[in-house]
Amino acid sequence: MEPSGTNLFWLCILVLIITLLLISRRRSKKTINLPPSPTRLPFIGHLHHILFSIPQIAFHRLSLRYGPLIFLQLGTLPAIVISSAEILREVLRTHDVIFSNKPVMTATLKLSYGGKDMAASQYNDPWRQMKKVTMLGFLSMRRIMLGKSIRVAEISTVLETITRHIPDDRHSKSSSTKGFNFSEMMNELTNQIVCRIAFGIKNDKKHYQNSRLYKLLRESQRLMGGFFVGDYFPWLKWVHVLTGQRRRLENNFKELDEYYTKFISHHIDDLNSLDNQINDVDYDLLHTVLQLRDGSGEANIFNDMEYVKGLMTDIFIGGTDALASTLDWTMSELLRHPTSMAKVQHEVRTVVGGIRNKLVEETDLPKLRYLKQVIKETLRLRPPAPLIIRSSISSACKFFDYDIPPTTRIYINVQSIGLNPNQWEDPNEFRPERFVGDEATGYKVGVDFDVLTFGMGRRSCPAINFSMVVLELTLANLFCFFDWRLPDGMEADDLDMEKTIGFTVNRNVPLWLVPLPPSLTDELVTD
Numbered sequence: 001m002e003p004s005g006t007n008l009f010w011l012c013i014l015v016l017i018i019t020l021l022l023i024s025r026r027r028s029k030k031t032i033n034l035p036p037s038p039t040r041l042p043f044i045g046h047l048h049h050i051l052f053s054i055p056q057i058a059f060h061r062l063s064l065r066y067g068p069l070i071f072l073q074l075g076t077l078p079a080i081v082i083s084s085a086e087i088l089r090e091v092l093r094t095h096d097v098i099f100s101n102k103p104v105m106t107a108t109l110k111l112s113y114g115g116k117d118m119a120a121s122q123y124n125d126p127w128r129q130m131k132k133v134t135m136l137g138f139l140s141m142r143r144i145m146l147g148k149s150i151r152v153a154e155i156s157t158v159l160e161t162i163t164r165h166i167p168d169d170r171h172s173k174s175s176s177t178k179g180f181n182f183s184e185m186m187n188e189l190t191n192q193i194v195c196r197i198a199f200g201i202k203n204d205k206k207h208y209q210n211s212r213l214y215k216l217l218r219e220s221q222r223l224m225g226g227f228f229v230g231d232y233f234p235w236l237k238w239v240h241v242l243t244g245q246r247r248r249l250e251n252n253f254k255e256l257d258e259y260y261t262k263f264i265s266h267h268i269d270d271l272n273s274l275d276n277q278i279n280d281v282d283y284d285l286l287h288t289v290l291q292l293r294d295g296s297g298e299a300n301i302f303n304d305m306e307y308v309k310g311l312m313t314d315i316f317i318g319g320t321d322a323l324a325s326t327l328d329w330t331m332s333e334l335l336r337h338p339t340s341m342a343k344v345q346h347e348v349r350t351v352v353g354g355i356r357n358k359l360v361e362e363t364d365l366p367k368l369r370y371l372k373q374v375i376k377e378t379l380r381l382r383p384p385a386p387l388i389i390r391s392s393i394s395s396a397c398k399f400f401d402y403d404i405p406p407t408t409r410i411y412i413n414v415q416s417i418g419l420n421p422n423q424w425e426d427p428n429e430f431r432p433e434r435f436v437g438d439e440a441t442g443y444k445v446g447v448d449f450d451v452l453t454f455g456m457g458r459r460s461c462p463a464i465n466f467s468m469v470v471l472e473l474t475l476a477n478l479f480c481f482f483d484w485r486l487p488d489g490m491e492a493d494d495l496d497m498e499k500t501i502g503f504t505v506n507r508n509v510p511l512w513l514v515p516l517p518p519s520l521t522d523e524l525v526t527d
């Protein structure tokens with residue numbers, strides 16, 4: 001077959017690129033001392049390792065072979081993968097600022113208004129302003145306390161709904177029922193709590209899973225976790241047009257933007273209305289940010305409405321999913337480990353003084369030590385964000401005597417660190433007792449290197465305290481008010497524990513559960 005002119009042209013371009021890459025590789029090998037690295041393929045480098053596998057698992061396998069610090073060439077992009085707590089200690093001690101930037105990735109960049117948010121921003125002055133305001137208006141201990149009534153109201157509603165799913169033949173563990181979609185309910189709950197506290201937005205619960213906003217946020221998650229070839233070969237960005245990714249991204253962005261504009265304009269009306277005195281509880285993050293606007297110019301980033309919307313993206317997309325996923329995995333693990341389930345139920349019911357018709361209070365939480373161990377163990381085994389992605393600064397730097405090229409992507413394999421056999425006895429076992437003694441400290445960034453679920457250093461998750469209150473309060477009440485079993489015909493061993501691929505890792509199939517009234521034992525009934 002005669003090659004057509006077009007084919008010949010592309011063939012020549014391909015040969016030229018491969019030759020250039022080989023030359024540049026040979027040159028760089030001579031001059032740079034890079035961390036250990038597997039053999040790379042021409043043109044794509046090591047990209048094949050993450051193209052056909054879940055990245056954190058592929059990286060974990062590579063780390064077992066090449067060590068805890070690896071260099072990878074992902075297309076034209078230099079990357080290092082860190083898979084050990086010791087190396088991270090060194091990062092935090094000497095390189096925290098150098099590794100505190102965020103990579104420029106197509107979907108994240110678009111949905112964050114070009115990095116005008118906190119999570120995708122470079123480490124710069126706008127980031128500092130956003131962090132300060134988020135802490136002030138949403139995540140300080142004072143604001144967390146003020147959100148208590150919202151948490152209590154939302155959790156109570158969920159408990160009422162679950163009660164309606166208790167089978168009629170409640171004492172028969174074999175009564176026929178398929179239960180309810182627990183994963184979906186936890187997603188609604190966390191979304192409702194976060195959106196009400198941060199933005200005063202109350203979603204219509206009956207229709208939330210079918211709502212446009214819910215579908216848009218799911219699509220954003222998928223886009224952010226998806227593979228964009230231009231992120232690895234910037235000159236191939238035009239391919240996103242052919243694959244339809246550009247159009248999906250634009251549509252998603254445009255529709256979300258319309259929602260944000262609507263929420264913002266309601267808040268501006270609130271602030272402008274003279275007879276509307278906003279009380280302390282209803283005064284949310286959006287009010288705080290909008291009041292900071294002074295219209296005077298560039299010094300205040302919130303004069304640019306895109307920063308306000310960028311912050312909303314972080315909280316909408318980043319916030320709720322990780323919380324829902326943790327609730328889901330905790331429940332799944334406990335169903336597979338009935339002794340731990342019984343222990344945590346016993347603890348909660350004892351601490352609140354028996355089975356009453358009274359919610360577990362936030363003041364009870366410090367006493368729930370085993371529950372804290374259970375949550376920590378779930379986060380170690382099943383971190384919702386298993387791969388933290390950072391970027392190094394725009395100039396080359398040295399790290400452990402290795403040369404790190406400018407703007408290298410840094411992957412921190414949280415999953416791998418949580419499963420390191422040198423650090424954890426039987427790392428694949430669910431054993432909350434391994435955290436005995438640690439639970440009192442909660443999560444302390446910079447101390448908990450072993451479980452890096454919330455990240456590390458100055459770019460770590462700012463919502464740790466908020467998240468732990470939501471997780472503990474929700475789970476404590478679920479364990480206090482109900483016993484739990486799987487739907488008919490399902491055994492705990494059959495439970496599908498497959499994970500989704502993406503930005504946040506959820507259960508691949510939703511968890512369906514049957515609630516039962518709490519078992520009455522002499523020890524627990526005090527009233």
Ligand code: HEM
Nearest residue numbers: 118119314319322323385453454455456459460461463467
């Ligand atoms: C179980 C719950 C959560 C987990 C496991 C989690 C985990 C993480 C991780 C791993 C990071 C990246 C840290 C790094 O680069 O070192 C992060 C960043 C972030 N998280 Fe969370 N998160 C959770 C809940 C939340 C919630 C509820 C919110 C807000 C409502 C939130 C807001 C953010 C923001 C804004 C950032 C970016 C921080 C920055 O770049 O400076 N997270 N989170």
